[in-house]
Amino acid sequence: MMINILHLYYDLLNLYGENANTRCIKRCLELNKIKVNIDLKSINDKIDFNKYDLIYIGSGSEEDLLLALDDIKKRRTDLKKYIENNKYLILTGNAMDLFGKYIETDKKIDALDIFDYYTKFINESTFENASTDRIVGEINAKCNLIKEEIIGFQNRCDLNINIKTPLFKLGNIFSNDLESENEGFTYKNVYATHIIGPLLIRNPYLTDYILSNMCKDKKLNYTKSDELSIKAYNKYLENFSK
């Protein structure tokens, strides 16, 4: 049996080392002797969503996000069915904006309207050294799914409002709406966070949690962790814990 992964908008929403996530999934599954296939697809490509066990989408510039939005809206029915069928969807950075009701820039742009939250782009700087208007910084968060801390980095300008089922909990300076302590979003097997880049490589415990559940659904044996990744995770906490 083969696990099929789709890296969607791989050449458009790929801003901060996001390719690391699909590479991580591949390596972890292969460590467990599970065969993996990764397809790269982007705008205008024909996609058979039934084929996939896990879809990953990363973050992009605001311009590219809206380009992807135009395309993904044509795939709404397929994606809604995919999610309701308990299939896995991992979103990092601003990819979660695509799935809300709408995105407010200087105008209001309809999004997929699969989930109940909506997005607002901010226009004030919260980072003193930044020459642009962004939320930027290192993340330490808690996650209900696992006991280990989550680490990562944010670099974003989107606020997500009206999320009641967050993926992580953290202080309000990096939360979805900058008011609550909620970060990211979960629903069934959808895992979304504003953390950018190599989320899964840097958080081996979260990766193992998600992948072992996925394998359980498919009656595959997933028991082995990537020791190198765990060591890097531990060293980071040792060196940089505040």
Added chain:
Amino acid sequence: MWRFFVILTCKLINKISKITGHEGSVIGGYYALKLDKNILNKIHLPKYVIGITGSSGKSSSSELMYNILTQNGYTAVYNKEGSNTINAITSLILNNSTLTGKLKKDALIMELDEGFMKYIFKYFSPTHLMITNITRDQPPRNSHPSKIFECIKNAIPDNTHLILNVDDPFVNRLKINHKGQITTYGIDKNNYSYKNNINNLDAAYCPICHTKLEYDFYHYGHIGSYHCPNNDFERGKLDYEAKNIDVDNQLIEINNNKINLPSNFLYTVYFVTGCFALSKSIGLKDEDITNVLNSENIKTKRLEIYDFDNRKWQMLVSKNENNLSYKQSLDYLIHQNVEKTIILGFDNSSRRYTENDISWIWDIDFEELNDSKVNKIILIGKFCNDLLLRMTYAGINKDKIILVEDLNDLSEKIKKETKGKIYSMTCFDKEIELKKIIAGENDD
């Protein structure tokens, strides 16, 4: 009268700052702007007001432009210290002006920060503006290239003559709707170019019709030769193109002139070609430019090469803040035709910001270190385990990798376990420590 006072204050403060051991290139401008925020409006500027901006290569370009102009009898000033914010530019202009508000030179050359440019061009327009490239550069500060593009685009005045590196599709986009003159430059295919897109991460789509751009070749990242399949956008024919490029032997040709490069790094081809195009736009003749470029007095950054245990050790700066600069340094290492040991590592992502983002290591094609001439790769610094993970993903044989968590062990490890010329590519924080280790070894 007030102008007189503001200029005097700026000069005095910068002098005092210099005497007290500070840089003296920024603070005077800060106070001058406090006293009169429109002071830059009130200065009589030279005939040529030249701006140079982009994610990388702007300091080298500014310095070379200064040399080309001054060695051809023009008088010029530029921000030599590399400070490129509004306070620095204000200092540069006021420090070199008379107290009656005249900058009596032929040319003002300004290396400009992409983000701060708009605050400067509010007060005056440059006659010429050269844009070197737009890439992922200091993402925690600049977010992403499309934001840098917007910053530059919105700052460009209508009448400015643009000198554009159109090998970069982001820079090429600046042509669209620009009303002033445009001169383009770029570099031809060479032995650093490649066909497949491994690292083509940005600007993948046509800005007009949003179809994926097709590339004939890449130099690095999204820089190369491309066109839109619907003919809506292309690199096209260039006004000035470096041809017959031989990076290793430091030779190129522009307009059939043979030109010596100041060093054997690919990026020197870019800044030399850019300065050629800019000089031509100002009205210099080919031979005026080539005479300077081929003369011995073009100062280049000295290669930092040291002796260590009867081996050579060359130090390179690791450009963590810009993945494509980092990648170019790796390309340079791989192009050196000797057996080598490479030391990589860092404690901090940047010296300009404290945020430790390490996502960029996944945007760099470390896979190219799978090369038979690489004897060992030594990983140091607080992120050495993250680098180890990256090397593992790059498929590098684990016998080739040495993890050194305690720098006290480094010297012995190098001597006992490695062979070949040593290249270190580390961030500023580790460089100091490595120099101590080299000095310690040479003292024994």
